[in-house]
Amino acid sequence: MAGKDGDATDLALTLTGITKAFGPVKVINGIDLQVRKGEFVVFVGPSGCGKSTLLRIIAGLEDQSAGRITIAGRPVDGVQPAKRGIAMVFQSYALYPHLTAAGNMGLALKQEGAPKAEIKQRVDHAAALLSLSDMLERRPAELSGGQRQRVAIGRAIVRQPDLFLFDEPLSNLDASLRINTRIEIANLHRTLGATMVYVTHDQIEAMTLADRIVVLNQGRIEQVGSPIDLYNHPANLFVAGFIGSPKMNLIAGAEAEKHGASTIGIRPEHIAVSRDRPLDGNTGTDNAWTGTIGHAEHLGSDTFLYVDVPDIGPVTVRLAGQYAHHVGETVYLTPDPERMHRFGADGLAIRQPAGLD
Template identity: 55%
Template sequence: MGAIQLNKVEKWFGELQVIKGIDLEIKEGEFVIFVGPSGCGKSTLLRLISGLEETSRGTIEIDSKDVTALPPSGRGLSMVFQSYALYPHMSVRENVGFGLKTAGIPKAEIDSKVNAAAEVLKLDDYLDRRPKALSGGQRQRVAIGRAIVREPSAFLFDEPLSNLDAALRVEMRFEIARLHKSLGTTMIYVTHDQVEAMTLADKIVVLQAGRIEQVGSPRELYERPDNLFVAQFIGSPKMNVLPCSVEGDQFSLQGHGGGHYPHAGLPQRPVRLGVRPEHMSIVGDGEGHCSGTVEVAEYLGADTFLYVALDGLETILVRISGADTIEEGARIGLVFDETRMHFFDAEDRAIR
C-alpha cells in the first residue's frame, strides 16, 4: 500500500501554469522529498496529491487506482502541516484521537490506537497535557500522532520543521527518520532545506519553476547532478562554478593553470567547471589549478570556510579542516580533486 503515480500532471491558476506536466513514480514504502526554491511548485504538487488542490490536467493514481477526482477524504492519506493546528482546549490524547472520534470509531479502539501512536512518538508521559504545556517539537509530534492513528497508505509532510529552532529541527529529523523505519509507510515530504532532503530521503525530487529537474538518491544528486541548477542546489555549501575553456584533453581557467579534461571525445564543449568546496586542497601561491587571496576565514569548529578571491576571477568558497589555520589576507594556491570535478555546457547541462 502507498504506491503513487503521477502522469503528466498540470496545475493552472487562471492563465498561470505552476505545475508543468509532471511524471513521477513513488514506490511503496519510499521516503520521497520534494525540494526546490520558493515558488518552484513543491507544496502545490503535494496538495494535488492530497486532493486539497484540483488537478487541471493529468492523472494521479494511488495503488493503481485513479484518485484524480476524489476528495482528500477518499484518498487514504494523512497530512502534517507546517502549523500544528492543535485544539488548545483538548489534551494530547483528545487531539490525537479527535479524527477517529468524529469518524465514529469505538472508544476502546481509539484508546488502543492513541496509546500505540504515543509509544512510537515517545508521548506516553504527555497524553493528559494540553498543547500550551508542550514544546514546539512535542506539539509537532502530536500532529504526527494525529496522522498515524488514521493508518494511512502514505504520509504527506508540508515543511513540518520550519517553525522549529535549529536544535529542535535536528531532533525532529531524527524522530521522523526513526518513524519511517518503524512504520515502513510511504512518506512524501516538502522542504526548501536541502540538508533535510539529504539526511532523510530515499529519493529526492528537485523542482524548479514547476518542472522536475532531476530525481535520484541523495548520493546520486550530489555526485552526478544532471545540470548546473541541481549541482548548486544540492550540497552545502553550494558548488563553486568557474568559467573554463578546453583544448584537446586539457582544461584551463582564465589567467590560471588547468588540468586533465576527461571528456575530450564527447561533442559537447564545456563553458563552466564546477568544484565543491570540500573537493579542493591548499598548496603554495602560484601552484595548483588557481591562486588567490583569503578574504574571510569562518571558523566553525570541525570546519573552516575560506572565501578566496581568485586572481582575475570571482570569489570561491573552500572548506578545510577546522584544525588547519589560514590567516585572512594569506596568498594560497588551490588544487582541485580532478576525479570529482563537474563540467557544464552552454545550456547548463552536465557533460559526462
C-alpha cells in the same frame, strides 16, 4: 525526468502529466513521478518552485489542471482529501486548544465513528512511538513546540494512511528541536515502513531523510535520485548549484574552456590549499589557482575559506579540521581533476566525474 518505473502493485503514488495553472500562469508543468511503497521521497527546490502546490494536489487540497493521480493503486482524481487514504502534517500544528493530546490525535477516528477501544489502542500505540505516553492528558498550551509537532504527527499515524504527506513540518522549530524531530521522523519511517512524501526547503533535511530526492524548479522536475547520486552526479547546472552546502563552485569562461566545457564545477571539499605554489615534478608547472582569502570561517570541525581568484571569481574551499589561514593571505588552490564536473552551453552535464563512479 520521471521517477523509476515499478510494478503497479509496488507503487504507493503515481503522478502522470500533472499540471496546475492559476489563470495564465503555470506553476506545475507536466510532472511524472512514481513513489514505491515504503519509500521516503523528499521534494526540494527554491521558493516558488511548486513543491508545496504539488503536495497539496496529491492531498486533494488543490485540483490539478490536467493529469492523473493514483494512490495505492486507486485513481483519486476528484476524490475528497479525507477519502484519499492520506494523512498530512502541516508546518503549523493545527491542534484544537480545548482538546488534550489524546483528543487531538484520536479526533479523526472519533468523527469516523470508530469504537472507543480502537481509538485508545491506536492513540496509545502512536504515543509510544513518539514518546508522548506521559503527555496524553495535556492540552496544546501545556506542550512545547516539539511536543505539539509530535502530536500532529501522531494524529497522522493513528489514521494508518496509505501515504503520509509532510509540508515543511520542522520550519517552526528551533535548530536543536529540528535535529531531534528529524531523527524521530527518520526512526518513525523505519519503524512503520510507511510511504512518506516530504516537502522542505532545507537541504540537510532532504539529504538525511530521503531515499530519493525530487529536485523541482519552476514547476518541473530537474532530477530524481538518491541524495548521494544527486550530490555526486548532478544532471545539470541547476542541480549542481542547488544541492550541497556550501554550494558547488561553478566557473565559466576561459578556465572552463580549458576543460572542454562551458562551465566547470568543483565542490569546496575537492580543492586542496597550499601556501606554496605546488609544482608538478615532471613538467615543472602546476594547475593551481592563485587567490587571496577574503573571509575565513573557523568552525572547529571544518574551516571554510572564501578566496578571491583573478579571472575566475570567488571560490569557496572546505577544509576538514582546524587551519590557521587568515584574511588577506595568498594561497594556491588545486582542484581535484577527478572530481571536476563539466557542463555544456545548454547547462547539461557533459559527463560524470570518473572519480565519483
